[in-house]
Amino acid sequence: GAVVSQHPSRVICKSGTSVKIECRSLDFQATTMFWYRQFPKQSLMLMATSNEGSKATYEQGVEKDKFLINHASLTLSTLTVTSAHPEDSSFYICSAREVGSYEQYFGPGTRLTVT
């Protein structure tokens, strides 16, 4: 149990375009989902926390107008990178927390390359 999926697993987009990444909890309901970014040879950095039905909470230094997060249901959160630039190229990982639990279950990640 506790499986989290992400789609797509890899995406290449042109500079200036927007790209959407989906995060789904497959076999449990997640009131809270988290989005992380990981650059090569670095650790996971929390970008934002999203709660179902409310606005996301962004970490300091993360532009909320650039990284749009929507958590419309208990099993789906989306991250949209707007007006992407090459410096946005990174590995984006989501996690989901089950109702009543502190544990986070991680997705397999999405590799974004902006050309």
Add this chain to the structure above:
Amino acid sequence: GESVGLHLPTLSVQEGDNSIINCAYSNSASDYFIWYKQESGKGPQFIIDIRSNMDKRQGQRVTVLLNKTVKHLSLQIAATQPGDSAVYFCAEAGLGSGTYKYIFGTGTRLKVLA
């Protein structure tokens, strides 16, 4: 031996030896700690966790030790195997801004030598 790369320290061990990966955490209020294994191009994989009311927890071939006095966490892997080669991250968790968030450490690359 252990070396520090540009961003990621590396620990090299011989196959069959025991590995010890260390982590210093920052927040004395953290009450939950987790170790993850991450292979290239994949998401983090849960290994073992420990709560702050414990100082040791054992799993299959892995042991986590917690020293709250010096804010130190370690992961011991017994009889290290080639499949253990990966990057290992510790994470600390506690209430931050009203949300139970995970803060990840810098990570250690484990290389298992045949």
